[in-house]
Amino acid sequence: MESPSTASPTDRDKAANSSVRMGTASLPAGTDPSAPRSPASRTLIDIEHLDFFYGQTQALNDISLKIQDHKVTAFIGPSGCGKSTLLRCFNRMNDLIDGTRVPRGTIKIHGVDIYQPDVDVIELRKRVGMVFQKSNPFPKSIYENITYGLRLHGKTEKSKLDEIVEKSLRGAALWDEVKDRLHANGLGLSGGQQQRLCIARAIAVEPEVILMDEPCSALDPVATAKIEELIQELRSRFSIVIVTHNMQQAARVSDRTAFFYLGRLIEYADTRDIFTNPANPQTEAYVSGRFG
Amino acid sequence: MTPPEPAPTPPPGFVLHKKRLRFLGLTVEDCIKAFFGGNAIMSIVVLALITYFLFREGAGFFGQNRQNLEVYRQAGLEYVDYLRQQTDDHTALTRYLSDVRLRALNHYAEERKLSFEDASTALAPFDEFAGKFGDAVEPLRGLVSELSDVATAIKTKFIVNEDKKEERRQLLAENKAAEAAQVAITPVDFATELKPLLGTLPAYKDANREFAAQLTTLVSRVPALPTPDLQQRMARWQQLARDYLATFPTVERNLEQWDYRQPVPAWKSFSSFVFGRQWLTASFWQDWYGILPLFVGSLLVSLVALTLAVPLGVGAAIYVNQIASTREQKIIKPCIEFISAFPSVVLGFFGIAVLGQALRLLSQQEWLAWIPGFPYSERLNILTAGCLLALIAVPTIFTLAEDALNNVPTALKEASFALGASRLQTTLKIIVPASLSGIISAVLLGLGRVIGETMVVLLCAGNRIAIPDFGRGLAVITEPVHTMTGIIAQEMGEVVRGSIHYRALFVVGLVLFILSLLINYLAQGIVRRYRISIG
Numbered sequence: 001m002e003s004p005s006t007a008s009p010t011d012r013d014k015a016a017n018s019s020v021r022m023g024t025a026s027l028p029a030g031t032d033p034s035a036p037r038s039p040a041s042r043t044l045i046d047i048e049h050l051d052f053f054y055g056q057t058q059a060l061n062d063i064s065l066k067i068q069d070h071k072v073t074a075f076i077g078p079s080g081c082g083k084s085t086l087l088r089c090f091n092r093m094n095d096l097i098d099g100t101r102v103p104r105g106t107i108k109i110h111g112v113d114i115y116q117p118d119v120d121v122i123e124l125r126k127r128v129g130m131v132f133q134k135s136n137p138f139p140k141s142i143y144e145n146i147t148y149g150l151r152l153h154g155k156t157e158k159s160k161l162d163e164i165v166e167k168s169l170r171g172a173a174l175w176d177e178v179k180d181r182l183h184a185n186g187l188g189l190s191g192g193q194q195q196r197l198c199i200a201r202a203i204a205v206e207p208e209v210i211l212m213d214e215p216c217s218a219l220d221p222v223a224t225a226k227i228e229e230l231i232q233e234l235r236s237r238f239s240i241v242i243v244t245h246n247m248q249q250a251a252r253v254s255d256r257t258a259f260f261y262l263g264r265l266i267e268y269a270d271t272r273d274i275f276t277n278p279a280n281p282q283t284e285a286y287v288s289g290r291f292g
Numbered sequence: 293m294t295p296p297e298p299a300p301t302p303p304p305g306f307v308l309h310k311k312r313l314r315f316l317g318l319t320v321e322d323c324i325k326a327f328f329g330g331n332a333i334m335s336i337v338v339l340a341l342i343t344y345f346l347f348r349e350g351a352g353f354f355g356q357n358r359q360n361l362e363v364y365r366q367a368g369l370e371y372v373d374y375l376r377q378q379t380d381d382h383t384a385l386t387r388y389l390s391d392v393r394l395r396a397l398n399h400y401a402e403e404r405k406l407s408f409e410d411a412s413t414a415l416a417p418f419d420e421f422a423g424k425f426g427d428a429v430e431p432l433r434g435l436v437s438e439l440s441d442v443a444t445a446i447k448t449k450f451i452v453n454e455d456k457k458e459e460r461r462q463l464l465a466e467n468k469a470a471e472a473a474q475v476a477i478t479p480v481d482f483a484t485e486l487k488p489l490l491g492t493l494p495a496y497k498d499a500n501r502e503f504a505a506q507l508t509t510l511v512s513r514v515p516a517l518p519t520p521d522l523q524q525r526m527a528r529w530q531q532l533a534r535d536y537l538a539t540f541p542t543v544e545r546n547l548e549q550w551d552y553r554q555p556v557p558a559w560k561s562f563s564s565f566v567f568g569r570q571w572l573t574a575s576f577w578q579d580w581y582g583i584l585p586l587f588v589g590s591l592l593v594s595l596v597a598l599t600l601a602v603p604l605g606v607g608a609a610i611y612v613n614q615i616a617s618t619r620e621q622k623i624i625k626p627c628i629e630f631i632s633a634f635p636s637v638v639l640g641f642f643g644i645a646v647l648g649q650a651l652r653l654l655s656q657q658e659w660l661a662w663i664p665g666f667p668y669s670e671r672l673n674i675l676t677a678g679c680l681l682a683l684i685a686v687p688t689i690f691t692l693a694e695d696a697l698n699n700v701p702t703a704l705k706e707a708s709f710a711l712g713a714s715r716l717q718t719t720l721k722i723i724v725p726a727s728l729s730g731i732i733s734a735v736l737l738g739l740g741r742v743i744g745e746t747m748v749v750l751l752c753a754g755n756r757i758a759i760p761d762f763g764r765g766l767a768v769i770t771e772p773v774h775t776m777t778g779i780i781a782q783e784m785g786e787v788v789r790g791s792i793h794y795r796a797l798f799v800v801g802l803v804l805f806i807l808s809l810l811i812n813y814l815a816q817g818i819v820r821r822y823r824i825s826i827g
């Protein structure tokens with residue numbers, strides 16, 4: 001595996017070029033079924049005709065969707081519909097599972113196809129952060145948890161690290177609660193605090209996208225509310241993709257919502273439309289609670 | 293008032309009471325319970341019995357050892373040993389001289405291409421010097437051997453007497469008073485017996501003065517040697533000889549102050565065991581039961597084994613757990629676990645027949661001469677035994693370390709990868725630290741396995757009962773040693789039940805038992821802490 005320092009410059013160049021190009025040529029509204037009604041926003045992740053297999057089992061079937069920059073996008077759908085799988089495609093976490101493959105389709109971030117063989121997965125994951133369903137702080141101190149990603153990428157200057165730790169913890173709305181015990185073990189925090197620590201850890205490396213895989217499913221309502229509040233704050237700085245089982249949550253936090261069912265994308269639209277005026281009867285049945 | 297409702301009767305088929313098969317008043321469940329409970333109790337009883345037996349048999353040792361030390365003093369053996377120490381030190385110096393001579397001879401033969409005769413001629417002054425030095429001790433040595441006979445005689449008398457006492461005691465126990473009265477016991481009067489021994493002191497002092505004078509003149513007139521290196525060695529020898537001379541007054545003082553009536557304190561019997569540097573049994577002179585050489589032997593062999601087994605076992609565990617494909621896992625795991633299927637005696641046999649030979653051959657390769665201790669000639673030594681013990685420890689360490697790595701939640705691994713860590717970084721920075729306590733306890737249990745192993749060390753460690761020379765640094769691992777387990781296996785079959793030697797072996801067993809207990813306790817403690825930390 002390539003070390004982070006030897007990331008190919010071409011990737012970055014390509015990314016930079018494409019972002020410029022996409023900035024100037026935003027998509028005309030109306031030509032794309034999934035295009036936003038609200039004032040144009042740039043496409044960040046562009047998925048086209050994606051198929052995905054776990055061994056012989058097809059988990060995703062011909063998914064095409066565009067995720068916009070600096071928006072919160074929610075993936076909803078019943079268990080096993082492939083929403084988490086799709087999320088984990090964005091930072092190629094599925095590579096860690098034996099027997100997974102993407103036989104067809106592309107995922108482009110800033111126009112760069114992340115499934116090309118010359119893509120450095122480490123560089124990709126630096127730019128696409130992730131927060132997991134169950135909070136998983138390392139059994140290290142709070143400080144070390146946050147600096148872990150930075151140290152991996154060669155940042156070791158103490159004053160700089162201190163600064164980033166504070167900034168990230170403030171960003172994750174955790175600073176006031178832990179500032180006096182930065183060197184205490186991260187596992188000593190409560191469940192909600194641990195999850196916010198994981199968010200702080202993810203934003204410390206300044207990714208462009210944060211993927212959240214059911215970040216509140218193991219939390220109580222109070223902690224959930226805090227995380228949702230945090231997502232509202234983070235949307236100004238990051239693009240967020242969130243998978244959730246909780247439809248109220250999707251309605252509360254997201255700008256755009258995609259509904260998946262049995263590995264297919266059923267509907268993708270502004271959150272308001274999905275919940276008030278769904279185009280597809282299956283979507284309507286799901287959001288109104290008749291199945292799922 | 294309504295009449296009370298009649299007691300309800302269950303409908304037919306509604307049967308709730310147990311149908312019990314009884315045998316001797318016990319139900320089947322009782323029998324099953326008794327069977328499993330009995331098994332559990334059995335193991336506890338056996339453990340308790342073993343512990344009790346070990347302690348009971350071992351406990352008598354310290355009393356007997358004290359008696360042993362008392363006889364050593366009363367019979368004058370201690371006195372003679374003061375003298376003997378002096379002649380032994382002299383012998384060491386003579387040996388140093390012959391080593392220097394050998395080096396000089398080599399130098400003449402290889403560097404200057406002299407024939408053997410010429411070299412001998414060149415060394416003539418040195419030989420004369422060494423001869424004089426060697427001969428100087430003769431009067432003293434004569435005295436030592438003379439006194440040895442005296443002391444041995446006293447000791448034999450005492451022991452014969454003790455035997456007779458025992459005989460009488462037994463006869464009395466069997467109610468044979470008449471026969472018991474016939475057993476003649478003449479108590480040993482140490483004061484009279486020791487007179488000839490102590491009477492030699494003035495003669496010794498005279499001889500010693502002469503000896504010291506001779507040495508002093510000799511030491512100041514060291515013959516010249518051909519190379520600076522040899523000169524340096526001679527200078528070192530001079531220093532050693534002067535140190536030796538400086539000990540003479542102490543020896544004399546010890547001899548003057550020596551008193552056979554001085555009691556042997558009780559702690560001596562304990563300290564002479566724990567810190568004793570000699571394990572000497574069935575000796576015509578004096579038996580010593582010092583566990584130190586055996587303990588050091590066990591420790592060194594185990595250390596060598598662990599040094600080899602830890603990287604192998606933990607490394608293999610990391611590979612299998614983190615890097616290997618499923619197919620590789622399926623091949624590697626059973627292979628490593630299969631090693632533990634070898635009977636250790638087979639491994640020992642392999643060690644003697646193949647590994648010892650191969651290692652010695654390897655040590656004699658010139659390109660390996662930089663390794664400390666190489667080349668060596670003892671086929672069976674710490675290194676050979678350590679290599680084989682490593683083989684025994686690897687499966688234990690591997691299996692437990694692999695378990696510990698497996699217990700690290702996948703979530704941590706994913707979190708690390710999601711932050712852009714490579715596989716290596718994730719393994720080294722997250723997975724290994726998170727499972728470190730598990731790995732440490734795996735290593736400790738491996739140590740427990742190794743320290744208790746008997747057959748391999750008995751066959752391959754060389755069985756020389758002596759503390760190896762640590763002055764050689766790392767090269768110490770090429771020396772033969774004996775171990776605690778080995779000595780028990782070797783000597784237990786030959787000792788007289790109830791003798792001091794028999795009890796000494798039990799105490800060694802006790803030390804082993806406590807050591808294993810300690811290691812296991814430590815390992816379990818670490819594992820418990822580790823469970824909590826991962827939560």
